[in-house]
Amino acid sequence: MNEHTNKYETVEKYCLGLMDDKEKMFFEIDMENNPALSNLVHEHKTLLKAFDHHNNKEFISYSLDAIHKHSHSHTAVVLKHLKLNVNKYWRTASVAATVAFMASTFTFLIARSVYKKDTHAQYQLLKGEINTIKKDQKAIKTEVDKVKKDVVPLPDYPSKFSGTGFAISKNGYLVTNFHVIDGYTKIFTVTYDGVGHQSEVVATDEINDIAILKIKEAEFAFDGKLPYSISIRKSNLNLANRVYSLGYPKSEIVYNEGYVSSTTGFEGDTNRFQLELPSGPGVSGAPIIDETGNILGVISGKQSQTEGVTYAIKSKALISLLKTLPKDFTLNALQDNIIKGQSRSNQINQIQRFVCMVKVYN
Amino acid sequence: MRDNSAQLLSDEQLIRSLALGESSTISHIYKSCYPTIEKMVFKMNGSLDDAYDTFQDAVTILYEKAKADELNLTCKFSTYITAVAKHIWLKKLTKKKNQSFSILHENMEDLIGVDQDVDLFFEFENNVSKLTSCFQQIGEPCKGVLTAFYITNKSMQDIAEEFGYTNAENAKTQKYKCLNRLRKLFFNENGVTQNERAY
Numbered sequence: 001m002n003e004h005t006n007k008y009e010t011v012e013k014y015c016l017g018l019m020d021d022k023e024k025m026f027f028e029i030d031m032e033n034n035p036a037l038s039n040l041v042h043e044h045k046t047l048l049k050a051f052d053h054h055n056n057k058e059f060i061s062y063s064l065d066a067i068h069k070h071s072h073s074h075t076a077v078v079l080k081h082l083k084l085n086v087n088k089y090w091r092t093a094s095v096a097a098t099v100a101f102m103a104s105t106f107t108f109l110i111a112r113s114v115y116k117k118d119t120h121a122q123y124q125l126l127k128g129e130i131n132t133i134k135k136d137q138k139a140i141k142t143e144v145d146k147v148k149k150d151v152v153p154l155p156d157y158p159s160k161f162s163g164t165g166f167a168i169s170k171n172g173y174l175v176t177n178f179h180v181i182d183g184y185t186k187i188f189t190v191t192y193d194g195v196g197h198q199s200e201v202v203a204t205d206e207i208n209d210i211a212i213l214k215i216k217e218a219e220f221a222f223d224g225k226l227p228y229s230i231s232i233r234k235s236n237l238n239l240a241n242r243v244y245s246l247g248y249p250k251s252e253i254v255y256n257e258g259y260v261s262s263t264t265g266f267e268g269d270t271n272r273f274q275l276e277l278p279s280g281p282g283v284s285g286a287p288i289i290d291e292t293g294n295i296l297g298v299i300s301g302k303q304s305q306t307e308g309v310t311y312a313i314k315s316k317a318l319i320s321l322l323k324t325l326p327k328d329f330t331l332n333a334l335q336d337n338i339i340k341g342q343s344r345s346n347q348i349n350q351i352q353r354f355v356c357m358v359k360v361y362n
Numbered sequence: 363m364r365d366n367s368a369q370l371l372s373d374e375q376l377i378r379s380l381a382l383g384e385s386s387t388i389s390h391i392y393k394s395c396y397p398t399i400e401k402m403v404f405k406m407n408g409s410l411d412d413a414y415d416t417f418q419d420a421v422t423i424l425y426e427k428a429k430a431d432e433l434n435l436t437c438k439f440s441t442y443i444t445a446v447a448k449h450i451w452l453k454k455l456t457k458k459k460n461q462s463f464s465i466l467h468e469n470m471e472d473l474i475g476v477d478q479d480v481d482l483f484f485e486f487e488n489n490v491s492k493l494t495s496c497f498q499q500i501g502e503p504c505k506g507v508l509t510a511f512y513i514t515n516k517s518m519q520d521i522a523e524e525f526g527y528t529n530a531e532n533a534k535t536q537k538y539k540c541l542n543r544l545r546k547l548f549f550n551e552n553g554v555t556q557n558e559r560a561y
Contacts, residue, residue, distance in 0.1 A: 004538070004542075005534065005535045005538045005539075008538040008541065008542070009534070009538070043545055043548075043549055044541075044545070046489060046548075047493070047541070047544065047545060047548065048512075049486065049489070050486065050489040050490050050492075050493045051493070051512040051513065053422075053426070053486040053487075053489070053490055054490045054493065054513065055512075055513060056422055056425060056426050056429070057418075057422050057490070059383060059425075060388070060418060060421050060422045060425055061418050061422075063383070063385055063388045063389075064388065064392060064417070064418055064421065066385075067388070067389050067392045067393075068392065068396075068414060262385065264385075264386075267385075268385065268386045
């Protein structure tokens with residue numbers, strides 16, 4: 001069986017053009033002497049091409065659909081009524097065609113102005129509506145009651161929204177999305193141990209949808225050294241880069257992985273990038289981490305019609321905002337990381353203690 | 363603003379960025395070429411859906427050619443894509459109505475190669491639908507493993523984890539077994555007979 005596998009592997013290698021010149025030459029001689037092999041190669045190529053064609057078509061259709069949906073519907077009704085049999089009634093048909101032409105020109109005029117408005121509907125912010133996410137409040141409350149005085153317990157009514165935040169310093173600075181906390185002052189960060197900490201907004205960048213929070217308790221400190229880094233120097237945002245994320249779409253932390261699918265965001269937004277990564281309400285503000293433990297960006301939204309397409313803010317914008325923070329914050333701690341080269345599950349084990357749920361209350 | 367800058371793109375640049383699948387380019391092609399093609403298909407007895415399908419097919423052809431670095435234009439990009447779309451639609455009409463339509467009327471330049479491109483495209487389309495029906499027959503885990511590798515582009519390591527193989531090597535063996543099954547189904551349906559044990 002193994003020999004069989006090897007044979008196939010060689011054939012695939014040849015079909016994909018991965019052989020060096022010498023290997024290729026020998027293989028081609030083999031093929032000439034062995035019609036069965038040459039037939040296999042031919043068939044394999046046909047299959048590979050079919051897969052490739054399928055993928056290409058999906059890609060084009062997916063890309064076009066996003067644009068087409070918003071330009072299409074206006075004329076559909078008009079044109080259906082005008083649809084005539086061209087062969088039989090060429091005279092009427094040519095009139096119809098002229099009207100159709102006018103109608104379609106019209107569509108594109110309308111489409112252009114409507115387009116901008118519509119796109120907002122497509123872009124879903126991933127702030128979790130709290131009706132869908134109910135944390136076990138009691139467990140947290142008893143925990144909180146045990147702790148020190150300046151600790152404000154979580155309100156005993158449901159929060160309005162929740163998102164994800166991640167620590168950027170040991171003393172309680174966190175990053176989340178601006179849209180998670182926008183308009184709220186009663187903000188709580190629930191750390192990995194399930195304890196809620198009252199937090200305040202210390203810096204925001206509304207355009208890039210970033211907010212920096214600080215846990216208010218004077219003695220608060222995260223347990224251990226920050227495991228990840230945020231370094232632009234190391235952040236080579238390349239297509240197909242494998243990435244993963246930790247966030248709170250529900251009351252427990254959830255791990256997701258995917259890859260960078262575009263280095264620009266929605267409609268070519270250069271401050272963001274696009275990921276093929278599952279996401280759901282509540283993961284707004286979650287970090288996007290590459291295989292070396294470096295944070296590449298912050299999740300901010302997803303495309304609503306397509307499952308799996310997620311958008312994130314590039315860490316460049318984040319770093320600019322971090323530079324405006326008070327002196328008890330230092331970027332140095334984020335220059336390098338301790339998890340580079342460790343296994344994924346080891347990385348996750350350490351990172352999850354620094355990823356929190358952010359809840360806002362009325 | 364954006365439209366202006368898009369118009370400044372030369373066809374050469376357009377092809378290069380189409381090959382990379384850049385969304386801004388695809389959007390530009392839609393905006394600059396779709397209205398003409400929609401109008402054309404509609405004039406030629408097609409519905410709006412027909413027009414959009416035909417346009418998608420035409421963009422796919424150009425994308426595949428651009429990717430393979432085989433798109434050498436002798437005319438404007440927009441002229442070329444319109445000619446491709448026209449051929450596609452006429453082929454579809456021919457199939458639908460079981461009668462042939464002349465391509466050579468009107469003042470459309472008769473572009474060399476378009477015909478072959480379109481024929482090849484329909485051959486690929488045909489193969490994809492055959493592939494889909496074979497996929498229905500091979501069953502799990504083959505369907506899942508092959509999809510993960512050839513369509514979702516997952517690594518052998520990830521596939522091993524997802525499908526519970528002890529390591530990437532075992533997953534690879536499974537992948538080739540599945541591929542072999544798929545191949546037999548695919549080509550036997552086609553009426554081609556061969557001896558798989560010949561080597």
